[in-house]
Amino acid sequence: MGNSTYAYQHYLLRSISTQFHLSDTLAVAQQPGIQSVFRVTCHYPGGDFPDSVATVVNSQVGQPTLTVHRSGVDSSGEHVLDKQAFGALTAMLSTVKFDKLDDQPGIPATRANLWLVERAAGSFLKGVLLSPELATDSYQSLVFRLHELLPGAVEPLGR
Numbered sequence: 001m002g003n004s005t006y007a008y009q010h011y012l013l014r015s016i017s018t019q020f021h022l023s024d025t026l027a028v029a030q031q032p033g034i035q036s037v038f039r040v041t042c043h044y045p046g047g048d049f050p051d052s053v054a055t056v057v058n059s060q061v062g063q064p065t066l067t068v069h070r071s072g073v074d075s076s077g078e079h080v081l082d083k084q085a086f087g088a089l090t091a092m093l094s095t096v097k098f099d100k101l102d103d104q105p106g107i108p109a110t111r112a113n114l115w116l117v118e119r120a121a122g123s124f125l126k127g128v129l130l131s132p133e134l135a136t137d138s139y140q141s142l143v144f145r146l147h148e149l150l151p152g153a154v155e156p157l158g159r
Contacts (some may be wrong), residue, residue: 029120
């Protein structure tokens with residue numbers, strides 16, 4: 001998964017989840033009763049905003065949940081998403097052809113804000129690395145729609 005050019009960036013973003021003691025996205029998706037998982041991990045290298053991990057879990061029973069963890073914040077927030085909001089999220093992934101996207105080309109090696117957007121179901125895992133400020137085309141659509149559909153989950157605190 002992902003372009004080997006960005007191997008370090010993928011490692012960096014996955015290590016943020018580890019700092020929060022979160023299971024990796026695929027492991028969450030493979031838990032009994034889980035239908036799908038969607039995760040956005042955000043890294044802001046300037047230190048002005050905390051890194052974050054937003055995870056949406058859709059299970060066979062109950063409503064989908066959104067959990068957000070932020071560096072330097074003691075507690076995570078868990079919110080229930082209604083089925084309509086979750087449906088809009090999955091429709092958006094289809095619209096931008098998420099499963100066919102590669103990592104965004106042209107991301108600088110240093111100092112770029114980075115997002116790792118992942119979708120998992122069963123043994124399937126797809127991840128796309130992007131820089132929200134440099135995003136164009138489908139990547140830009142993905143960034144805009146994530147801001148719209150998951151307000152506060154991908155927005156840096158203090159903005």
